[in-house]
Amino acid sequence: MTSGQRHLVTGANGQDGGYLVDRLLGEGHEVHAMCHDRLGGERIAREHPQVIAHVMDLVDNDGIDDLIAAVVPTHIYNLAGNTSVARSWEDPTGTADVLALGPVRLLDAAWRQDSSGRPVRFLQASSAEVFGDTDEVPQTEDTPRRPVTPYGAAKSFAHEMAAIYRARGMHVSAAILYNHESPRRPESFVARKIAMGAVSIALGAQSELVLGNIDVHRDWGYAPDYVDAMIRIVGQPQGGDYVVATGESHSVREFAAEAFSYLGIADWEARVRIDPALYRPADPKALVGDSSRLRSIGWEPSVDFATLVHIMVDSELDRQRVAGTQRK
Known part of the structure; x- marks a missing residue:
């Protein structure tokens, strides 16, 4: 028995999308997943047989219109698109098409449904990258946006368009997500890369970990906590913007130090090459x-910085030990 709500999740195969799908299914909702390609659709069908998968690209205007018209969702969570800031420099035009214009295609299709008397609640996954090199620390929902990356610029445009559709009367919210990690993070992300490298060094499988700038600071949280925030935001009587963050600043250097220390390696800097x-x-x-x-509506992080690092390392230890056993 479902709740009567019909949720459409874009980016359902990503870190956040996977946790969100788990939560929505657990709450008894009907869940539809928009996947970028056939392989993504097959993965959803394999891992979540209850979910209805739809293969669709955010650059497809007509396809998005047809999908929204066919599903008639009560809730839309737009989590789709490349989440790598570094990769956005390699393809800034593609980044803009997916992360800036893609949300507008969804918003416009949702608006046509909403204005016809079939209400829909829309959540746009925004990003701390919209603030760029701001002079205001910490940032709030009202901090001026000064993006310095193609990723941040695209997200900032989508953030502004979400507000425009909200002004038209639609229930639209933006979750301004700061860095959030979990064992489901792709290997290209620095937090997962550190966990993998530190464990490999501890197990004797590699001798050094190669990183970039380790003195940048980030506000790091736990992905399931941030998915909980998204659900709370969508459940509010009115749409709005919400910063989703822990409020604590930690450098990449601190992340590496905590990971190696947890593994009993004190001289970690000798194992890291910049x-x-x-x-x-x-x-x-x-x-x-x-x-x-966000905290005023009952949210708070359940995992602190050190525990987050330990979760990442423990998961990687389990994975690499199992992989090592299978190779023998």
Whole structure:
């Protein structure tokens, strides 16, 4: 028996999408997943047989219109698109098409449904990258946006368009997500890369970990906590913008130190090599969020920084030990 709600999740195969689908199914909702390609649809069918998968690309205007008209969702969570800031420099036009214009295609299709008398609640996954090299620390929902990356610029445009559709009367919210990690993070992300490298070194499988700038600071949280925030935001009587953050600043250096220390490796700096080639062309230095508005509706993080690092390392230990056993 479902709740009568019909949720459409884009980016359902990503870190956040996977946790969100788990939560929505657990609450008894009907869940539809928009997947970028056939392989993504097959993965959803394999891992979540209850979910109805739809293969669709965010750059397909007509396809998005047809999908919304066919599903008639009561809730839409737009989590789709490349989540790698570094990769956005490699394809800025593609980044803009998916992360800036893609949400507008969804919003416009949802608006046509909403204005016809079939209400829909829409959540746009925004990003702390919209603030860029801001002078205001910590950032709030009202901090001026000054993106310095193609990713941040695209997200900022989508953020503005979400507000425009909200002004038209639709229930639209933006979750301004700060860095959030979990064992489901792709290997290209620095937190997962550190966990993998530290464990491999501890197990004797590699001798060094190569990183870029380790002195940038980030506000790091736990992905399931941030999915909980999304659900709370969508459940509010009115749409709005919400910073989703812990309010604590930690450097990549601290993340590495905690990971190696947890594994009993004190001289971690001797195991890390800094490669300037891995530095980004631009990298905000002080992204720390003030989540007072979100906390006022009952949310708070359940995992602190050290525990987050330990979760990442423990998961990687299990994975690499199982992989090592299978190779023998």
